[in-house]
Amino acid sequence: MEINVWLEINVLMEINVLMEINVLMEINVFLETNVTMEINVLLETNVLMEINVFLETNVTMEINVLLETNVLMEIKVLLETNI
Structure with missing residues (x-):
């Protein structure tokens, strides 16, 4: 009996927060x-x-919030069994 198990997990997370x-x-x-x-x-x-x-009073407030989130998850499971 020969059992080969390959488990490959790749997680790429990129979070960009720009606050102005x-x-x-x-x-x-x-x-x-x-x-x-x-x-x-x-x-x-x-x-x-x-x-x-x-x-005379002038108040100007500008708030810009840019939230960019990219999540790439790749899971590979290779199971090979030879009997």
Whole structure:
């Protein structure tokens, strides 16, 4: 009796993960204040106050996730029996 067994297992796994995160934040604050005061002896008082506040906020977030998975599995079983 002659028994020959060949077992061949090949496993190839390739995993690629590409993550790209871009965060762009831009904050602009403009504060402008003008105060004009005029006082005259004739009991006349003029007060002009002007306050301008400009708040501009831009937030841009970009997230890219690329997941690539390749799995190659090859299994060979050769059984040869001679009696």
